[in-house]
Every structure is written in structure tokens, then in C-alpha cells.
Amino acid sequence: AQTVTQSQPEMSVQEAETVTLSCTYDTSESDYYLFWYKQPPSRQMILVIRQEAYKQQNATENRFSVNFQKAAKSFSLKISDSQLGDAAMYFCAYRRTSGTYKYIFGTGTRLKVLA
Amino acid sequence: DADVTQTPRNRITKTGKRIMLECSQTKGHDRMYWYRQDPGLGLRLIYYSFDVKDINKGEISDGYSVSRQAQAKFSLSLESAIPNQTALYFCATSDPGGSSTDTQYFGPGTRLTVL
Numbered sequence: 001a002q003t004v005t006q007s008q009p010e011m012s013v014q015e016a017e018t019v020t021l022s023c024t025y026d027t028s029e030s031d032y033y034l035f036w037y038k039q040p041p042s043r044q045m046i047l048v049i050r051q052e053a054y055k056q057q058n059a060t061e062n063r064f065s066v067n068f069q070k071a072a073k074s075f076s077l078k079i080s081d082s083q084l085g086d087a088a089m090y091f092c093a094y095r096r097t098s099g100t101y102k103y104i105f106g107t108g109t110r111l112k113v114l115a
Numbered sequence: 116d117a118d119v120t121q122t123p124r125n126r127i128t129k130t131g132k133r134i135m136l137e138c139s140q141t142k143g144h145d146r147m148y149w150y151r152q153d154p155g156l157g158l159r160l161i162y163y164s165f166d167v168k169d170i171n172k173g174e175i176s177d178g179y180s181v182s183r184q185a186q187a188k189f190s191l192s193l194e195s196a197i198p199n200q201t202a203l204y205f206c207a208t209s210d211p212g213g214s215s216t217d218t219q220y221f222g223p224g225t226r227l228t229v230l
Contacts, residue, residue, distance in 0.1 A: 043226075
């Protein structure tokens, strides 16, 4: 069975600095998708970035980028120039490209941004 | 207007009561999902539906039922609520077609408290 692990329950970063959130996953599949979702205090789950496993190039979205290491089954999220609005829970998620199409979520990392 | 809406946003109920959580979407997606979020556990799938005639159990369906009234509406029912069903509930939609990679889009969540 697939699993997603976020080993950092909480992280802190100084405003304008860079922070990296870790995510590892376990799967026997060769093709899949990976996602990072942000959940601010408003509770809304917001898609931050997604990565297709068949693409070697790391996905980027403005200040957000990933370091996708397929062999190591690692999918970390880097937030550059952190802003107060980045404070939130961040969830890593995995989805197979075939079969049941279910998402597997990690337990989340709470990011605090210090002014 | 929000693409995925949930009603109510907050609800307090008593043990043994029947309660329904409703989800509506204007994204035109066929696939809809219900999750619950508990602290330290991330999001867990309760039920999912790939079209009006297709309903599937997720990993924690016991004590819950669903109804897909239309493409745009997917309701979650607790027939006899119990305190350990106190959680944050999310509805989500996705579209496997195009370039979206079946990305899930979430509603704002319903916080349910069972006393």
C-alpha cells in the first residue's frame, strides 16, 4: 500500500528567508502524481504545486518549488522569500495514475513565519 | 462565487442525531469526494463518486452514507452521530480530463462537533 510521510510536525522560518518542508512516500508504481496543498487558518485547502512522476524537471510556481527525487521517493517543498501569508498547514499528497485514483495524504507540517 | 461550497460551515449536534452535510460544485467535474481531517492524521477518504451512478467506499466509510443527487451535488450523512465523528469534513472535486492531472479542488470545510 502506498504511504506518505511528513516527518516534520512543525517548522518555523523568518520572514524573507527560505524553508524546505520534507515529504517521503512509498509506492511500487512507476507513474504517479505528487501534490502540495496549503491549509491556512481559514481551513480552505489550496493547491500549491503538483509534479508528474514521469517528468524529471522539478515543478515551480513563483516562490514555491519542489525537489523531486524519484529514486529516493522524496518530494520536498521549498518556499523562498517567505511571507507572513505562507503560515499554514502544508500537506503532501500522492495519487496513482491508474486504478482507484485515490489520494493519499501525509499528516501535515505546520509552518510558522516569524516577523 | 466559490467553485465548491459546503453547508453548513459549522455544526454542533448531539450523540444519536442524524445529520447531513451538503456539497455543491460549479466546476462541472464528474468526480466528487468526502474526506475527514483529524489533528495529526491528515485527510482520510470517506466516500467517492466518479459519476451520478457510481459510489465507492473509502478507507473510513463505517458510520457514514452518501448520496449523489446530481453531477453537482454530493451529500454526506451521519445516520446516528457519535462523538468520535467530531472532525473537519471536506468535500472535493476533480476532473481526470485535460491537463489537470485529476487535481482535487476542495470546499471550505465543515467543522462538526458531536457532543
